[in-house]
Each structure stands twice: as C-alpha cells, then as structure tokens.
Amino acid sequence: MTAPAPITLSIVVPVYDRPDEVDELLASLCAQSEAPHEVIIVEDGSQRPADAVVARYRDRLPLIYHVKPNSGPGPSRNEGFDKSSGSHVLFLDSDCVLPPGYLAAVRASIAADPADAFGGPDRADDASTPLQKAIDHAMTSFLTTGGIRGGRRSMERFHPRSFNMGLTRAAFSQLQGFAPMRFGEDIDLSIRLMRAGLRTALYPDAFVYHRRRVDLGKFFKQVHNSGIARINLHKRHPGSLKAVHALPALFTLGTLAMLLLAVFHSPWWLLPNAIYATTLFLDATVRTRSLHVGMLALAAGHVQLSGYGSGFLRGVWRRIVLGGPEFHAYAKGFYK
Numbered sequence: 001m002t003a004p005a006p007i008t009l010s011i012v013v014p015v016y017d018r019p020d021e022v023d024e025l026l027a028s029l030c031a032q033s034e035a036p037h038e039v040i041i042v043e044d045g046s047q048r049p050a051d052a053v054v055a056r057y058r059d060r061l062p063l064i065y066h067v068k069p070n071s072g073p074g075p076s077r078n079e080g081f082d083k084s085s086g087s088h089v090l091f092l093d094s095d096c097v098l099p100p101g102y103l104a105a106v107r108a109s110i111a112a113d114p115a116d117a118f119g120g121p122d123r124a125d126d127a128s129t130p131l132q133k134a135i136d137h138a139m140t141s142f143l144t145t146g147g148i149r150g151g152r153r154s155m156e157r158f159h160p161r162s163f164n165m166g167l168t169r170a171a172f173s174q175l176q177g178f179a180p181m182r183f184g185e186d187i188d189l190s191i192r193l194m195r196a197g198l199r200t201a202l203y204p205d206a207f208v209y210h211r212r213r214v215d216l217g218k219f220f221k222q223v224h225n226s227g228i229a230r231i232n233l234h235k236r237h238p239g240s241l242k243a244v245h246a247l248p249a250l251f252t253l254g255t256l257a258m259l260l261l262a263v264f265h266s267p268w269w270l271l272p273n274a275i276y277a278t279t280l281f282l283d284a285t286v287r288t289r290s291l292h293v294g295m296l297a298l299a300a301g302h303v304q305l306s307g308y309g310s311g312f313l314r315g316v317w318r319r320i321v322l323g324g325p326e327f328h329a330y331a332k333g334f335y336k
Contacts, residue, residue, distance in 0.1 A: 007107050008037035009166075010086030013094055014076035015043055019050040021094040021213065026057045028098040036103060037086040038062045042079055045070025073162065074178030074185035081172055089172060093163040096122070096208040106166065109203035116171035116198035117190070119160030120206030124288075128211055134296035135212055135219055137284045138304040141297075144280075145304070158202040162186035163210060171198050179236075182328050184229025191237045216299060220307040221330045227311025231319045232326045245312070252309030277302075 011029070015022055022041060029039060039061050043049050045068065054065045064083055068076065077091050088110065092098075109118070124136035138144050160166070162178075165186060175192050178185045193200055214222065227248065234241040254272075261269035280301045285294030311329065318324045 005087060007088060007110055008086040009103060009106060010084035010089045011036050011039045011092060012077055012080030012084060012089055013039070013041050013092050014073045014080065015041060015046065015050055015094040016070070017046045017048045018094045018213070019048055019053045021211075022050040023053045023056075024097050024211070025092070025094060026053070026061060026063075028100075028102075030057065030060050031100050032098065032103045033100050034103045034107065036062065038064060038084065040064040040066060040080045040083055042076040043067040044072070044076045072180065072182045072185075074182075075180055077162070078177040081177060084169075086169070088166050088168055090164075090166045091162050092208065093210070095211050095213055096163060097125070097127075097211060098208055099125075102206060102208065105205040105207075106203065109201075109206055113201050113203070115201035117160050117165070117167045117193050118201045118203050118206075119158065119165045120203045120208065122163055122208050122210035124211075125209040128209070130290065130293050131215070131296055131300075132211055133288050133290070133293045134284065134300040135214065135304075136210065137287065137293070137297040138219075138300035139210075141280075141283060141287075141301070143276075143283055144301050158200050159187055159190040160200055162189075164206070164208045174198075181229070181232065181326075183225040184233050187229070187233055188236060191233065191240050195237075216303050219300065220303050223304050223307035224311035224314075225328050225330065227308040227313075228315040228328055230312055231315025232328075235319055235326070248305045248309035249312040249316075250309070251305045252313065255306070 013022070013025065026039070029036060041050060041054055041063065043051070043066065049067070051065065051067075054063055057063060066079060066083055068079055080091075081089055088106075090106065106120075121140070122136070123140065124133040128136065162185070171193065175189060175196065175198075177189075179188050181188060190200065212219070230241065230245050258269045258273055277298055281294045281298045284297030284301075285291055288294065288297075314329070318327060
C-alpha cells in the first residue's frame, strides 16, 4: 500500500500597514508545537512596511517576504500562493494570533477529515482588550451571526473565511484563486468551491485568536461593506442569497420603525429591542465573565447588525433597484 503524501502547510498572510500585527503573528508561529513548511508575508503596498519585523524572525522561521503594489487582499493572497510549495495553503489575517497547537490541530484534522477547503473559528483570548472581546462576541454569538464563526457546525454547508482558511493546492489552482473583490472575496471562493463539487469542512479545533484592531466606527465600516458584499455576491452568483442574509436588514428597519412608533405613539414599542438588548448583554456578560465587556458587547452587537443591515440595504438599492456596477464603501478611509 502506498503511503499517504505528507501534509506540508504553507502560510500566506497579506498585510497592509500592520507591522505590529505581523510581529505578534510571527511570534505565535515560533511557539507552535509543529513547524510550518513556510510562511509567506505579502506586503500589499504598505506605507509602514513590516520588513524590519520579518528580518528579526528569519533565523527562526522559513520566511518569504514579498512586496507588491497595493491591490487588496484577494490578489495579494493569490501572489502568496504562487510563491508557496506546501501541499496545503493556509490563509490568515495579520491580526490573528495562533495558539501553540494550531498547526498540529490543522494537520490532525486534515488526516481525520480530508477536505478540498477548510476553515476554523476565531475567538478572543486573555490578552484581548475589552472592546476586542466585545467585537468577538458580536461576530461569533448565535444572537448576532448565528454562531458559525464561533465554531458551531451549521445546517448549511460550511463557508471558510479568509481570516483562517485552508485549501489544497489542487483546489486553489482549479478555481484560479481569489477574485479581485475588496470585500466578500472569501465567500466568493467558497461558493465557487461548492459549485465545482469540491468539499469544505469546519475544523473546530483549529481556532485562532482574532485581535481586531478596530474601534466601533471602524467595525461599522467593516460590517457595512460585508452587507454590500452580500449583494455583490448575489449578482455574481445568482441563487446564493438566502433569507437569513436579510435578517440584519430587517433588524435595522424594524429598529428604526420601533423608534419612530415610540416617539409618535407609545414607548412600549421599544420593548422588543429592550428584550433583545438585555439578552445580548446577559449572554456576553456570562460568556466573558465581565460586566464591562457585556456593556461593550451591547453596543458592538447593535453596530454589527445595523452596519451589516444598512450595507445590505444600500447594496439592494444600488445594485438591484438602480442596476449599478459592483461597489464598496469607505474606499479611501477604511482604516482611518
């Protein structure tokens, strides 16, 4: 019997003006119980490059540092893939930090449950700030996103996300990589994976710590663009839009309607939102064991839903009603 081919893991990280994040990520890679095959940092036209940071780790990690003009995360990941040689390529965001057993968990999961593409969940760790923990709750709680990013197995086929996403070389090559979308490019790739008959899998043990360097304003911009991206994806892939994707938009419209009814009719119209807010606060407080995080999560949860919902509605208006071209918001000030 022929022995199975060895699992070699290449890691690709696109980065834009985040040398401090690269430092933390590379430090966590040095602490892995199993070594990566190679680590490829793709500098996407940064004004604050990470070259000095990368140089400090060259004697501890098999590093490739590639500098290119700015084009966004999708094309940067594609160029990183072109420079990789592992049997599987892992795509990580620069603001992720890996627990020591991450690579071992990926290898064990591939061996036990092989898939053409896969992903793991993200979570906050003890070193995360209260706001980072609150945003993590907003992105992973069943009350806001259905919980799939928190590691739950969905009734729907799993869509890997590029903050923690892996593919076999064959699958990535077959699909010719990421599309040149600024937002939603990972979901676009997942949809194409499934429509090509390729298999995806969620590996719950292969989680990352996601230390998002955002405030609530930047978080709103991020999820607003995600709402727009869902409509862009619908136009690229008819049939991919599901009723569940419209729930944040319904929440946004419903909240506005209840506020108007409370002002002009009766304050009792605020009761449904008050019940939801209380549930969100209690869930976050219990999960994080912090009243401070619970209060911040109350704000982050509403930002997540209203940001995504308003972006979704904006996309419906511009793409479907007006028939306009693909777009995204905050092009010049997304990170400001």
